[in-house]
Amino acid sequence: MSLNATIARVTDRIRERSRDTRATYLSRMHQAVTNGPARSHLSCGNQAHAFAATHEDKNALATTRAPNIGIVTAYNDMLSAHQPFERYPDLIRTAARKAGATAQVAGGVPAMCDGVTQGQPGMELSLFSRDVIALAAGVALSHNTFDAALYLGVCDKIVPGLIIAAGTFGHIPSVFVPAGPMPSGIPNDEKSAVRNRFAEGKASREELMAAEMASYHGPGTCTFYGTANTNQMLMEFMGLHLPGASFVNPGTPLREALTSAAVERAAQITALGNDFRPAGEILDERAYVNGLVGLMATGGSTNLVLHMPAMARASGVMLDLEDFADISEAVPLMAKVYPNGLADVNHFHAAGGLQFLIGQLLDAGLLHADAKTIIGDDLSAYRQEPTLSGGKLGWQAGPTTSLNEKIVRPADAPFATTGGLKQLSGNLGRGVIKVSAVAPERHVIEAPVRIFHDQNDVKAAFKAGEFTTDTVVVVRFQGPSANGMPELHSLTPTLSVLQDRGLRVALVTDGRMSGASGKVPAAIHVSPEAAKGGPLARLRDGDIVRLDAIEGTLMVLAPDFENRAPVTADLSANSHGIGRELFEAFRRNVGSADTGASVVV
8 A cells, every 4th residue: 555645745744844953863873873882982991880780791791792781761669650660670681691682770760650740739840851851861871881772661751751862872772661551440431430520529539539549550551541551552653662562461471571572672683783773763754653643543642742743853853733733634543542432451452452553554554664663674563463372472463353343443434534633723822632532512612711820720710610601711821931831631520520511611721631631622732832921821811712623723802812911920839849949940941832842852
């Protein structure tokens, strides 16, 4: 199947936009490769320090040309998704020895949980943690003793931060190693119903706690299709995971076998062998377009609209919101996973999962089949799924038909003909909306605005019974330079209740919503942000705003709007406490949301 015309056109546009930055990047990477394996340039003293604590690997490191693999780990045992990584270093070292290589933990990176900080001051550090992760990984790899890198990370900002590092160190191969989702708990719609009842005062805190604990109940990634699981999808579509590795549960023999196989593959693709696959060559415009296709086909997290431009910049590829919008128009929505449906990722995986989707999208000409991956020079291996027989890992052809069409459908009979992500633009700025879980009759909302500068004030107004008519809730001064652009996901139950009462409601914000947000129309990431004098700062209570996801517009219908002076807000409360004072330099220097809201790229 020839490549879809829209996919080809968008790829060519990205390639042209990135011509100079990509050329400069590749030149730097080529020079680093030309210099040869890093350890050969270290002094004896440098090497002695690097190998002093390696025990049985010391001789191989000091006297042979065995590949040395650097492990960058996001392990901590507070995040359920990362707790399984505790055992990985020992497993990796053992697998490396069997493959004729060595492995060392190069360093750790921080990994915070948005589920813990949701609606709390700590959430104001969440987005910035992505760049801190990139910096920390850079420090880990700066010892320059590694021939390949294994990245252990799963959740929201962790994978994007690690990709920025992988691009920066693109002269060596990178293999991403997942941990897998926790087994299914109570259905996500049951959990959501309890949250909504609690927001209305109809469920007790004990009932809420019981529902939450039954949903988030063990090691592994949360099972809804939020940012963490979208990240895992992305790594397969971009060719940085082993095929079929994303959604295998932790603590299973297959999960352990896949981890060992990832180590073996990392050892095979270093410059010391005959199948050299540096990350910088894999992370090109084709990889990112394939990732965008996966994002749309699965109804993935809007957080990736922020992360992917920053990720791509690290390897000289320049993405724009128009790329997301155009690919969304060309790619059908083929999956229904909560919050876009009732199934969780375990159900999705069992129904055919990524291997079915990738096969379908390849056959439809919607993916770059010739994209380079850690496995080969095309995506064909990603049609296959891993199997374990007699303790031996192998791959077999993945499913060619859906095993449950309520969860995953073929490309020619999708849930929707488009991916459900729309770019919005108008006199209120530029933003995005995810409509894959929004009822069609709510794709256009026109109503008076109610303006807030703090999400807690929205909840207080709700509890006071102040929302009785159709309303566009505007929460401004939530952008990256104002307060770090926290997610406003804790508003979801409140707005959902209003919508369930029959009101036409929408959210407009220069902040973020969670990858788990769904049925309430939300214009997010609006740029320029209010703290920079953006149009949201000129809105007044009672202005009529029209959010039109069909036409892709976000407008205020006020004749004097352009002549108004922007208001300012006292942001001092967001400048200290829970570590926020440490990030003043980030708030001062961060880029805009539509370019990735980054400090480091």
